Amino acid sequence: MSGIIPSPEDILNARSAQPSDMRSQNLATILRVVRTHGPLARVGIVRRTGISSGTVTKLTAQLVEAGALAESSVATGGRRLAATSPAPSTRRAGRPQAPLDLDMYARAVLTAHIGLTRSTAGLVDMRGNVICEVAVTHTDTDPDQVLGTAVATMRELRESGGRTVVGAGVSTSGTIDHRNGTLIDHPVLQWRSVAVRDYVARRLDLPVEFDDIVRGVALAHLTYRPGEDIQHVLNLFVGNVVGSALAVRQELHRGEAGRAGQITHLPLHGVAGPLCECGRANCFQAVASNVGLLAIGQVEGVVSHGETFDQLLDRSDEPAVRRLLDRRAEWVGQAIAMLSDLLDPSAVVLSGNATHAPGYLDVVRATTTRLALGGSDAAQRVSLFPFPKDLLSASTAALLLDRYFRNPVAYEPRLAGVDRGVQP
Numbered sequence: 001m002s003g004i005i006p007s008p009e010d011i012l013n014a015r016s017a018q019p020s021d022m023r024s025q026n027l028a029t030i031l032r033v034v035r036t037h038g039p040l041a042r043v044g045i046v047r048r049t050g051i052s053s054g055t056v057t058k059l060t061a062q063l064v065e066a067g068a069l070a071e072s073s074v075a076t077g078g079r080r081l082a083a084t085s086p087a088p089s090t091r092r093a094g095r096p097q098a099p100l101d102l103d104m105y106a107r108a109v110l111t112a113h114i115g116l117t118r119s120t121a122g123l124v125d126m127r128g129n130v131i132c133e134v135a136v137t138h139t140d141t142d143p144d145q146v147l148g149t150a151v152a153t154m155r156e157l158r159e160s161g162g163r164t165v166v167g168a169g170v171s172t173s174g175t176i177d178h179r180n181g182t183l184i185d186h187p188v189l190q191w192r193s194v195a196v197r198d199y200v201a202r203r204l205d206l207p208v209e210f211d212d213i214v215r216g217v218a219l220a221h222l223t224y225r226p227g228e229d230i231q232h233v234l235n236l237f238v239g240n241v242v243g244s245a246l247a248v249r250q251e252l253h254r255g256e257a258g259r260a261g262q263i264t265h266l267p268l269h270g271v272a273g274p275l276c277e278c279g280r281a282n283c284f285q286a287v288a289s290n291v292g293l294l295a296i297g298q299v300e301g302v303v304s305h306g307e308t309f310d311q312l313l314d315r316s317d318e319p320a321v322r323r324l325l326d327r328r329a330e331w332v333g334q335a336i337a338m339l340s341d342l343l344d345p346s347a348v349v350l351s352g353n354a355t356h357a358p359g360y361l362d363v364v365r366a367t368t369t370r371l372a373l374g375g376s377d378a379a380q381r382v383s384l385f386p387f388p389k390d391l392l393s394a395s396t397a398a399l400l401l402d403r404y405f406r407n408p409v410a411y412e413p414r415l416a417g418v419d420r421g422v423q424p
């Protein structure tokens with residue numbers, strides 16, 4: 001029998017569903033407008049969406065009833081109604097309606113980032129705020145061990161969080177087949193063909209999105225930024241590894257084989273660093289990653305043997321160390337200049353712990369101004385990821401939330417339930 005509770009197969013399929021009917025599309029449009037511009041009065045939703053007033057009244061009532069939206073009380077200084085407050089299902093004549101906002105107290109997304117030495121599980125609200133986070137160090141890199149522990153931690157977060165969880169995001173690095181939810185190859189963890197998405201989805205009974213964390217960062221920039229609709233976002237991640245992700249018209253560009261965004265062998269000018277596996281000495285990953293930077297510093301006598309990047313950062317007031325860090329920022333600026341000329345993104349987000357170096361953004365922007373055809377205009381679009389402390393969990397949640405806001409009916413059983421027998 002088919003009920004409101006979706007079957008595991010429905011859950012696995014929901015993630016790929018795009019809204020095909022007008023009601024689902026309108027629900028998604030309303031939620032996205034409130035996410036970006038909320039709290040919003042119904043009249044504001046009508047103005048920003050172009051959806052008729054009658055339809056907005058009907059659909060916002062359904063969204064409130066389902067728990068996706070809540071009334072935001074002007075009288076209490078914008079404080080939203082508690083999740084336990086009864087949803088107003090009927091409109092009382094003459095009573096002014098409070099603006100609507102996402103229900104920030106009732107909904108959440110579970111997350112797991114699978115790192116090289118540890119997994120980070122989190123519970124994240126609908127605007128990317130991390131509610132709680134638990135890091136677990138791997139005792140074994142066997143996929144079943146690592147994923148089993150991550151799932152157990154996510155379960156604990158779900159049980160203690162007291163919220164309705166709409167789905168889960170899972171991220172790592174390496175080569176990922178997003179369509180099948182499979183990690184094809186993770187060279188450091190040495191995982192091959194691991195069906196990560198279905199493993200987590202079946203055990204948590206939730207829709208799951210699994211992708212590269214770098215893509216999550218790009219989506220986070222689109223999903224959480226208030227008051228602005230950005231179209232094309234480029235994320236450049238520089239840390240122990242390097243990577244990039246591009247969203248075009250707010251949609252991730254993954255490429256034909258899912259490999260889009262790899263900048264491992266992007267050539268840099270004016271540097272001869274450690275030899276890359278490809279045989280060249282100026283590849284972006286071999287030179288500009290933390291590993292590359294530390295190796296170059298050792299050869300030049302600036303970095304001592306065994307010194308870590310965090311230890312180097314602690315010495316950044318020493319002129320020689322600062323010059324080394326500034327050179328890396330210039331290499332990143334070279335990459336940004338090339339990619340900006342090629343892609344003309346609306347925004348470039350810098351992430352990874354390279355960004356912790358003092359003056360990093362200034363040097364990247366100065367180099368971009370000097371080298372990009374777009375000059376200072378291109379440089380001004382470059383910014384740091386706004387919440388670095390929460391990068392892993394917030395960006396992993398964005399993988400799921402991006403899908404949620406495109407088709408909320410697939411993630412909100414009560415919206416799907418309302419659909420039956422109700423005219424769109």
Ligand SMILES: [Zn+2]
Nearest residue numbers: 265276278283
């Ligand atoms: Zn190379």
